[in-house]
Amino acid sequence: MDAITYAVIFSGGIVEGFALVSVKAHIAKMLKVDATKMASLFSGKQVVIKRTSDKQEALRYGHALRKIGADVSIKVLKTVTAPAEPVASDPAPAGKPQQQASPTNLFADFSLAPNEGNLFDPAPAREPVQVDISKIALAEHDHSPLAPPRKQTPVTVDIRGLSVLENDGSPLIPATAAVEKLPAPNFVIDELGTILDTSQDDRPQISPDTSGLSLAFPGSDLLDPAERKADLAKLKPDISRLKLEAQFDT
Numbered sequence: 001m002d003a004i005t006y007a008v009i010f011s012g013g014i015v016e017g018f019a020l021v022s023v024k025a026h027i028a029k030m031l032k033v034d035a036t037k038m039a040s041l042f043s044g045k046q047v048v049i050k051r052t053s054d055k056q057e058a059l060r061y062g063h064a065l066r067k068i069g070a071d072v073s074i075k076v077l078k079t080v081t082a083p084a085e086p087v088a089s090d091p092a093p094a095g096k097p098q099q100q101a102s103p104t105n106l107f108a109d110f111s112l113a114p115n116e117g118n119l120f121d122p123a124p125a126r127e128p129v130q131v132d133i134s135k136i137a138l139a140e141h142d143h144s145p146l147a148p149p150r151k152q153t154p155v156t157v158d159i160r161g162l163s164v165l166e167n168d169g170s171p172l173i174p175a176t177a178a179v180e181k182l183p184a185p186n187f188v189i190d191e192l193g194t195i196l197d198t199s200q201d202d203r204p205q206i207s208p209d210t211s212g213l214s215l216a217f218p219g220s221d222l223l224d225p226a227e228r229k230a231d232l233a234k235l236k237p238d239i240s241r242l243k244l245e246a247q248f249d250t
Contacts, residue, residue, distance in 0.1 A: 005077040006058035008050040010070055012042040018069030026068035051077075 014023045028038060031049070041047055049072065050061045058074050065072045190196065216222055 003053065005051055005053055006055055007048045007075050007077050008058055008061045008065070008072055009046050009075055010041060010049050010065070010072045011046050012044050013071035015066060015069045015071050023069035027065075027070055030064070030068065 014020055024038065024042070027033070027041065033041070049065070050058065052058050052061075062072050062074045
């Protein structure tokens with residue numbers, strides 16, 4: 001006869017939105033485990049935290065562990081009750097796959113701690129601030145507004161000398177000159193796949209002879225000595241025959 005067993009299995013994963021440090025602290029306090037068993041819990045291997053035949057008990061354990069951030073799963077394990085008389089088992093036929101190893105049951109004796117108080121000690125209450133208001137008094141209210149109303153001075157505009165002219169149909173602003181329409185060519189769209197003529201000029205290209213040209217190095221003198229003019233700063237003109245005459249207004 002087959003017996004159904006429910007196993008609460010944990011592989012070290014945490015629920016999205018929880019911090020790993022917080023989950024470890026809650027598990028250590030809820031399950032009362034030491035550092036060695038905590039390392040086994042978060043080793044990445046499947047570990048059976050609780051094994052029971054009561055489905056509701058297994059769901060209660062799983063809900064409590066997921067509430068603190070432990071990503072646990074509940075699996076159904078079927079066990080076969082041994083017969084009254086031992087029967088020699090036949091050797092397994094060749095090629096028959098072996099059964100997968102069940103999760104390690106390192107925490108079979110675990111039980112949830114009673115729900116008493118908080119998981120962590122509450123923060124100490126802050127002392128209320130004592131303010132001395134014995135010398136503060138409120139003035140009596142005489143139902144007057146806090147600020148006196150401001151008197152609004154109306155603005156009076158004398159429009160007796162103004163009049164509106166009759167509209168004779170003329171525009172308010174002079175009309176702008178009409179823009180001359182330019183004749184546009186009759187453009188047509190070629191069919192899809194047509195090879196377009198991209199040539200813009202039918203004149204033959206000019207190929208000048210550059211065999212006699214050369215490029216000078218940067219900073220070199222581009223003038224020949226025969227082409228260089230005389231230095232005008234070194235010339236001294238003869239001004240011995242020049243003289244200045246004084247001119248006075250009469």
